[in-house]
Amino acid sequence: MSDRRIFITGMGALTAQGMGVPALARGLREGRVAIRAPQQPALAGVPAAAELDGFTLADALKSFPEGAGPLLDKARRLALRAPRPIECATFSALEAWLDAGLHAAPVPAERVGLVVAGSNLSLRLQHDTAKKFVANPEFIDPRYAMRFLDTDHVGILSEVLGIRGEGFTVGGASASGNVALLKAWQLLQLGEVDACLVVGPLADLSPMELRALHHLGALSPGGGREADQVCRPFDAGRDGFVLGQGTACVVLEREDSARGRGAPLHAELAGASLVLSASHSAAPDVAGEVAAMRNALARAGVAPEAVEYVNAHATASTAGDEAEVQALRDVFGGHLGRVWLNATKGLLGHCLFSAGVVECIATVLQLREGFLHRNANLREPLAQDCRFCGDAATGQSVGVALSNSFGFGGINTSVVIRRS
């Protein structure tokens, strides 16, 4: 069990439910499915997606309070002409930073860390630049030399926010968000930093990645359904994931630092774990998933019987959801029927790199506000022994939750979140 308590003191989110954490909370409570027929040219051919649209950083910066002035000036200078993932990440990071009160009651710059989730964050930029390069190699933007590196996120965000502690990107495929939460949690446990931003960036895929995912059978072909009914986590009719576009950021902070600054304690990140499956494949691995959940609970000092709610990975893939249910049976045994289960991806799509951070925030919102969001399109549950949330949000008060993320390449992760 960890001896230092780590709290979530700031949250920022930009999802297909809208701009900011309040929009996400509202969307979850109302159970709004943000998935529809795609509008963006890069998504042509995809049957459904939860798109981010109508967002511009220039407009979004106007929504922040006056007190954030100098930060907003830096954001304008550094991020207004940056690629879309960085624009979106800047918004979420600012929202989380201000929510944590880091502008008003700062932590020394060298005691703040920054972990950015995901790898290959510039795929659409690379695809578009390649087309331009073939036409005329002379006019390659020199800044592309920095933009193609994932660490451009680290550079831009650290400069905007003045972060001088440890910082890096960490890849874990679809589990990247949870991997980043784990690494930040460990940095805080080690005492390397007092506060740490965890950023889950937008997965800005190009038509090439989308087509490959389609050929792999991972992406839902749509099945002739209306777009808002395509994503069906835990349903017998599920046939693959639906892409979600979203960015999220949380500030993790040691208890002494958070209390000393009078920061809000949204929830405790009580434990986290990553377990490999010794496999390069896309196939889920029950044993790895079980081990990830058990390790996270052990680190949090939480018995399986104390868990009341699981925010499942649940991408709506045929094999993945089945494996997760089996892993939950192994971890919880007879207690499974008392654990509420839901899948945020049914409302928001699969946000890939940021999914773990988005779902961490979704979990915190539900713990803090005393409700559990519905499972969209769950008509015929794949298991009868599980306690799936129904078709409407329930006013359920829960105190301890798990949030799972599993990625291609045998990367299994779980985090334990406890109500403050």
Place this chain on the structure above:
Amino acid sequence: MSTDLFQVISENILKVLPDVDARLITPERQLKELGANSIDRMEIVMGTMEDLGINVPVTELSQAKDIGSLLGIFQRHHAQR
């Protein structure tokens, strides 16, 4: 034509440095004075060359001391197109 070229340079400066007051962009000013770092300057130059459809060797560009002399180099290449 020189007014048009100046306009193209100005637009590229503002694209790279969106917080700069457009009135400060004058031929006698250096890009550095407007807050452009070396990558910003390259980006402004590349963007302008792309818009004009010209390609100026780096050695020639390095001789430009201010926005006015940059404009002169671009004018010469643009006229020779």
